[in-house]
Amino acid sequence: MWNNTEVTKKLSIKFPIIQAGMAGGITTPELVAAVSNAGGLGMIGAGYMTPEELESNIQKVRDLTSKSFGVNLFVPEKPVVLQEEIESANQLLEPIRQMLGIEKKNDVPQIDTAVFDEQIQIVLKYEVPVCSFTFGIPQREIIDKLNNNGIITIGTATTVKEAIMNEAAGMNMIVVQGSEAGGHRGSFAESFDHSMIGTMALIPQVADQVSIPIIAAGGITDGRGVLASLVLGAKAVQMGTAFVTCKESGANELHKKAILNATEEQAVITRAFSGKPARGLNNAFIKKMKEHETTLPAYPIQNILTQDIRSEAVKQKNKEFMALWCGQNPRLSKNLHAAELIEMITNQVETIINKF
Amino acid sequence: MWNNTEVTKKLSIKFPIIQAGMAGGITTPELVAAVSNAGGLGMIGAGYMTPEELESNIQKVRDLTSKSFGVNLFVPEKPVVLQEEIESANQLLEPIRQMLGIEKKNDVPQIDTAVFDEQIQIVLKYEVPVCSFTFGIPQREIIDKLNNNGIITIGTATTVKEAIMNEAAGMNMIVVQGSEAGGHRGSFAESFDHSMIGTMALIPQVADQVSIPIIAAGGITDGRGVLASLVLGAKAVQMGTAFVTCKESGANELHKKAILNATEEQAVITRAFSGKPARGLNNAFIKKMKEHETTLPAYPIQNILTQDIRSEAVKQKNKEFMALWCGQNPRLSKNLHAAELIEMITNQVETIINKF
CATH class of the missing domain: 3.20.20.70 (Aldolase class I)
Structure with missing residues (x-):
């Protein structure tokens, strides 16, 4: 059985x-x-x-x-937190925050x-x-x-x-x-x-x-x-x-829709959202950060730094800056x-x- | 059935x-x-x-x-063959050829x-x-x-x-x-x-x-x-x-033995041998070429360029410079x-x- x-x-x-x-x-x-x-x-x-x-x-x-x-x-x-790593990550994130209308961020991320x-x-x-x-x-x-x-x-x-x-x-x-x-x-x-x-x-x-x-x-x-x-x-x-x-599921409707319409090769590995490699559907945020991937701060620092961007993207219904986590078989997904x-x-x- | x-x-x-x-x-x-x-x-x-x-x-x-x-x-x-790509690949390969005692190579690879x-x-x-x-x-x-x-x-x-x-x-x-x-x-x-x-x-x-x-x-x-x-x-x-x-199988005995003794995470992807990504057991050649992977000539050029190194490695029974192709489940392999x-x-x- x-x-x-x-x-x-x-x-x-x-x-x-x-x-x-x-x-x-x-x-x-x-x-x-x-x-x-x-x-x-x-x-x-x-x-x-x-x-x-x-x-x-x-x-x-x-x-x-x-x-x-x-x-x-x-x-x-x-992880060891290097202030300069955080600053250079923030420099990369600042234009995206500006574009989304988010206030400048200068806090040092705290890990509890x-x-x-x-x-x-x-x-x-x-x-x-x-x-x-x-x-x-x-x-x-x-x-x-x-x-x-x-x-x-x-x-x-x-x-x-x-x-x-x-x-x-x-x-x-x-x-x-x-x-x-x-x-x-x-x-x-x-x-x-x-x-x-x-x-x-x-x-x-x-x-x-x-x-x-x-x-x-x-x-x-x-x-x-x-x-x-x-x-x-x-x-x-x-x-x-x-x-x-x-x-x-509590996933954002745009997230669900993106998976339901995706093909298998669109689910790529990125460190851009959290500092830890994760698989999600390719979008503008992943593409913008791609060349800097190796120098971004470690998890959970980068995760804390991108929190405001991800939240604002959800508010603005802008899936290009959301984390659209997805495995390698989106073609089999169903909305049941x-x-x-x-x-x-x-x-x-x-x-x-x-x-x- | x-x-x-x-x-x-x-x-x-x-x-x-x-x-x-x-x-x-x-x-x-x-x-x-x-x-x-x-x-x-x-x-x-x-x-x-x-x-x-x-x-x-x-x-x-x-x-x-x-x-x-x-x-x-x-x-x-x-592929488009750039003479400078071949020259820079040969510069990387030359010390390895010297080490293995192979004569200097200056031929332009021909694709038939x-x-x-x-x-x-x-x-x-x-x-x-x-x-x-x-x-x-x-x-x-x-x-x-x-x-x-x-x-x-x-x-x-x-x-x-x-x-x-x-x-x-x-x-x-x-x-x-x-x-x-x-x-x-x-x-x-x-x-x-x-x-x-x-x-x-x-x-x-x-x-x-x-x-x-x-x-x-x-x-x-x-x-x-x-x-x-x-x-x-x-x-x-x-x-x-x-x-x-x-x-x-006609695989070199060192190749067979390497697979039979390998673990799954040792089978890495490399362009070093042929210019085309392929999965093989990590060794000195792959490690030496790792940082240059993206600039190596395309397949089959790089494959032609490394031919003498691979042949000589076989002759010298040196598995560190052979292509030890292997998938991700070497732990299941048997010599039957x-x-x-x-x-x-x-x-x-x-x-x-x-x-x-």
């Missing part, structure tokens, strides 16, 4: 389908609950949430579903890594069933504490080495994310370039090296991708872009209710299985 | 497994015949062969098998595109059952002539657009090659960067847009990859790296006879099917 795997059993879900915990307002409580109610696992993308926002999101999801759900957190990073600990406390307080992590592995004591409290922990890996590190750190499961993935990938142990492994190649190589269950991610949008992932050795899939265009998407996928899987 | 597809029927083969027509001496007549005798389709990698070499290879394969087989050809490219027409004549003369193409689409009259003579034509695509172009040009089938692939990919219509689509994302998107049968390539090494490809919508697979390490590899794969496929 394709929908009776180690992951569906441990997560108490009907189908091995997890909605990625995408940050930035995409994972509304309505989306998370709709996915869980339809038999998948909804996930709150809490990466950029304040503790209060996370608390409120958990409560709203609980109001909408009695089913299992999860929270995704970003393991904090504190304490938020992460507060987020963990909230996950514990509300006994959220599942907690997944991106951008690294938290300290062992955090993983142990979650596990000891019955919370299932899921790490993220983009290479075999990262997968082995996650297993060694005590994670219960692991999202193995191929290069097709949209938005930020979870690479942390190796250079980004060396972590660009396609899902088809990555899943079986990881499956041979770890014993915790693998959740495949990157380039999976429909029943074909779900069943192919299970065949490759995964016990479930995690889909991001496929849920971004769902009716319940999350429950319809999951039903479509499960029907496709059944149809394909009957053919073999 | 997984092994009764449009491709197995049209190619008269038992299993939907094609051995990629890799150039450079890897596809010995022994390898090609062993693959065909085991129920797959062996393919002569004739990209760099003289007409005489191709003729002799076809004859030898025919001596070793009565089964179907194919020939892969490179559609010729004639007439060879391609002679290769086609030989394919027609010997009624080779299958002819596949890489690096572009030949003129319509060539495709028509092959098809009219009962020779099955197979194009190569790395994006949906390239697949549609191949179908429109009259190709009977199409290899759809994801970014995981080793060696040179067949990109021709779009920039290489924009053609780096993972196999998991690329196959279903192409399947929805073309009606000729798809042969999946890129990151496929074992039964898991073969069945996953069929699930995604392909009617067969083409494997390269998996056959490079086979006992019958081709027939054993195909048997292993078919057994794996049967086992997985029985699980669902």
Whole structure:
């Protein structure tokens, strides 16, 4: 049975389908609950949430579903901040701010890594069933504490080495994310370039090296991708872009429309928005920053610096300066209710299985 | 039945497994015949062969098998040759030549595109059952002539657009090659960067847009990859790296050993050897040329310029200056006879099917 795997059993879900915990307002409580109610696992993308926002999101999801759900957190990073790097990035951003009518910015970006600990406390307080992590592995004591409290922990890996590190750190499961993935990938142990492994190649190589269950991610949008992932050795899939265009998603309508009309080669890798390589649809902002890509400040500095530009672009309905995160199969995206998407996928899987 | 597809029927083969027509001496007549005798389709990698070499290879394969087989050809490219580009590339290569004890090189590389027409004549003369193409689409009259003579034509695509172009040009089938692939990919219509689509994302998107049968390539090494490809919508697979390490392959023993011991992130993209981006295991030559990558002459000029270095490296058993082409799943590679590899794969496929 394709929908009776180690992951569906441990997560108490009907189908091995997890909605990625995408940050930035995409994972509304309505989306998370709709996915869980339809038999998948909804996930709150809490990466950029304040503790209060996370608390409120958990409560709203609980109001909408009695089913299992999860929270995704970003393991904090504190890069060396060079004032001159910030100044030269601001010099590049200033003409764009002027064009959009944004006031001059001179603040020094502040990184508050304490938020992460507060987020963990909230996950514990509300006994959220599942907690997944991106951008690294938290300290062992955090993983142990979650596990000891019955919370299932899921790490993220983009290479075999990262997968082995996650297993060694005590994670219960692991999202193995191929290069097709949209938005930020979870690479942390190796250079980004060396972590660009396609899902088809990555899943079986990881499956041979770890014993915790693998959740495949990157380039999976429909029943074909779900069943192919299970065949490759995964016990479930995690889909991001496929849920971004769902009716319940909080993504900007221009963002949804852009994905629904895009072709696969338009989803490019850029550091321009956040300082960390991420895959999104090519637009004026990405093109303008292209030649400066290598010298932009590291994440999360650049992310903080471009915040006003991204917000203003949303207000002005100008998709050329928004971050249009998107994986490599926009041609397969649909504007359905999350429950319809999951039903479509499960029907496709059944149809394909009957053919073999 | 997984092994009764449009491709197995049209190619008269038992299993939907094609051995990629890799150039450079890897596809010995022994390898090609062993693959065909085991129920797959062996393919002569004739990209760099003289007409005489191709003729002799076809004859030898025919001596070793009565089964179907194919020939892969490179559609010729004639880039603008700038003398100063060649001189500056030679300046970079000269210290390496000195180190390897190679005499100074001052020849202007000559590109002979007439060879391609002679290769086609030989394919027609010997009624080779299958002819596949890489690096572009030949003129319509060539495709028509092959098809009219009962020779099955197979194009190569790395994006949906390239697949549609191949179908429109009259190709009977199409290899759809994801970014995981080793060696040179067949990109021709779009920039290489924009053609780096993972196999998991690329196959279903192409399947929805073309009606000729798809042969999946890129990151496929074992039964898991073969069945996953069929699930995604392909009617067969083409494997390269998996056959490079086979006992019958003509790859240098150091090349085979390097793949068998490699990890996935070591297979990097480089223009250093040929002027065209290709995936191979990182070594001293790739590292030395890295910062000059963008200014090296185009394919096939750079390929001609580095020929003496690659040959001498083979003679001196120095893998640091050889082209160690390799896809993104070296961890799955095995040193088996081709027939054993195909048997292993078919057994794996049967086992997985029985699980669902």
